[in-house]
Amino acid sequence: MSAQKKKALQVATLENGTAIDHIPPEHLFKVAFLLELEKLDTNTITIGNNFQSKKMGRKGVIKIADKFFKEDELNRIALIAPNVILNEIRDFEVVRKCPVSLPDELKGLVKCNNPRCITNNEPMPTHFTVIDKEKGTLRCRYCERKINKEDIIIK
Amino acid sequence: MKSKSLVSIDQCTKEDILRILDNAARFEANPNRVLLEGKVAATLFFEPSTRTRLSFETAVNRLGGRVVGFQDASTTSSSKGETLKDTILMVSNYADLIIMRHYLEGAARYASEVTGIPVINAGDGANQHPSQTLLDLYTIRQTQNRLHDLQITIVGDLKYGRTVHSLIVGMSHFNPSFHFVAPEELRMPDEQKHFCDKQGIPYVEHTDFTEEIINHSDILYMTRVQRERFTDLEEYERVKNVYILRKDMLSQSKANLRILHPLPRVNEIAYDVDDSPKAYFIQQARNGLFVRQAILCDVLGINHLI
Numbered sequence: 001m002s003a004q005k006k007k008a009l010q011v012a013t014l015e016n017g018t019a020i021d022h023i024p025p026e027h028l029f030k031v032a033f034l035l036e037l038e039k040l041d042t043n044t045i046t047i048g049n050n051f052q053s054k055k056m057g058r059k060g061v062i063k064i065a066d067k068f069f070k071e072d073e074l075n076r077i078a079l080i081a082p083n084v085i086l087n088e089i090r091d092f093e094v095v096r097k098c099p100v101s102l103p104d105e106l107k108g109l110v111k112c113n114n115p116r117c118i119t120n121n122e123p124m125p126t127h128f129t130v131i132d133k134e135k136g137t138l139r140c141r142y143c144e145r146k147i148n149k150e151d152i153i154i155k
Numbered sequence: 156m157k158s159k160s161l162v163s164i165d166q167c168t169k170e171d172i173l174r175i176l177d178n179a180a181r182f183e184a185n186p187n188r189v190l191l192e193g194k195v196a197a198t199l200f201f202e203p204s205t206r207t208r209l210s211f212e213t214a215v216n217r218l219g220g221r222v223v224g225f226q227d228a229s230t231t232s233s234s235k236g237e238t239l240k241d242t243i244l245m246v247s248n249y250a251d252l253i254i255m256r257h258y259l260e261g262a263a264r265y266a267s268e269v270t271g272i273p274v275i276n277a278g279d280g281a282n283q284h285p286s287q288t289l290l291d292l293y294t295i296r297q298t299q300n301r302l303h304d305l306q307i308t309i310v311g312d313l314k315y316g317r318t319v320h321s322l323i324v325g326m327s328h329f330n331p332s333f334h335f336v337a338p339e340e341l342r343m344p345d346e347q348k349h350f351c352d353k354q355g356i357p358y359v360e361h362t363d364f365t366e367e368i369i370n371h372s373d374i375l376y377m378t379r380v381q382r383e384r385f386t387d388l389e390e391y392e393r394v395k396n397v398y399i400l401r402k403d404m405l406s407q408s409k410a411n412l413r414i415l416h417p418l419p420r421v422n423e424i425a426y427d428v429d430d431s432p433k434a435y436f437i438q439q440a441r442n443g444l445f446v447r448q449a450i451l452c453d454v455l456g457i458n459h460l461i
Contacts (some may be wrong), residue, residue, distance in 0.1 A: 142261020
């Protein structure tokens with residue numbers, strides 16, 4: 001990449017950091033919320049929405065300079081936007097491209113929808129087994145209630 | 156789990172089920188055995204359930220063990236706001252095992268995770284009640300001399316009835332065929348039907364409770380249709396008498412047919428059925444004692460002494 005081009009792309013190009021691509025536009029701000037971007041007060045953050053995408057028509061993009069996420073932070077995204085791609089960028093190069101995917105187990109992230117579940121009545125973390133990664137269906141380890149993707153409430 | 160607990164029928168393999176039933180048969184032959192001498196069982200009943208509690212406490216007593224506990228959470232510190240975890244850890248200091256009934260779903264699994272002693276789930280809300288399922292299986296085997304290849308008809312509240320859902324899971328190891336008889340509002344949920352489909356278990360759903368269905372059955376498992384389950388009370392009035400078993404409906408039934416019910420019954424089995432040799436729900440409840448004796452020995456790891 002020439003120095004001139006680099007300058008022209010400055011707003012969107014990262015030297016080091018994370019670029020989150022292919023976010024469904026309707027979930028963009030929820031992803032930003034789940035990643036707690038408002039707590040990052042020194043990182044440069046670019047948020048763009050409704051970009052044209054060959055894959056999905058329109059998409060949202062978030063770029064965060066000098067920030068690399070931990071696995072459980074990424075798991076949160078998979079709950080609402082399972083097809084998102086994460087690009088880890090170091091020295092202007094994408095060094096790692098990883099699709100987020102639901103883990104087998106989710107601890108402490110999701111609220112159980114059953115008011116009579118022990119997890120809603122006792123100071124304890126929730127624990128769900130992901131029973132269908134494609135559909136995003138979860139089952140509470142305790143009350144055994146199934147939760148469909150559209151009914152998931154994030155704690 | 157740190158120790159061997161019985162939380163859900165789903166955790167039991169076919170071998171687990173058969174081992175417990177075989178041991179229960181030994182206790183039926185001789186229920187008074189001193190196997191729990193020096194052991195203390197805590198019966199923690201956060202909601203009352205007289206039948207289940209008496210049956211477990213009798214099982215401990217007949218095995219020579221002792222019982223501590225409570226039968227109503229309003230007299231305990233949980234009413235002062237103590238967490239379940241603290242109550243369980245406190246009791247774990249005193250007892251060798253916990254038998255627990257709780258109104259919240261998942262309470263028994265959580266208890267089994269926080270304590271190092273075995274926990275037997277004696278019912279957690281609408282979720283699981285594995286000793287009931289095991290005594291149902293014991294009774295089915297006792298009356299049919301086998302568990303395999305049986306025609307089982309389940310009648311009543313199939314939507315909320317936890318005993319019914321657990322019975323399907325427990326029987327799934329033994330190649331059953333099911334008939335599900337329920338009013339529209341209380342039909343078998345998709346989750347249980349998908350389970351049957353996945354396991355290759357044939358089932359037929361009916362809204363009418365007819366003699367024809369009874370005549371094909373080896374086991375007729377009746378459950379209570381509760382008024383409070385209905386959103387539409389007119390619908391309840393319409394169906395409440397449709398799912399009542401009367402003696403005259405049994406005239407063409409198979410000789411080996413037996414009628415089971417998890418009890419308490421209200422009016423879903425007419426009292427004239429009690430005289431029929433096919434009525435078996437009182438003996439079924441009696442089997443609860445032997446099955447619970449077997450469960451106690453199983454979680455304590457003392458099967459070899461039986």
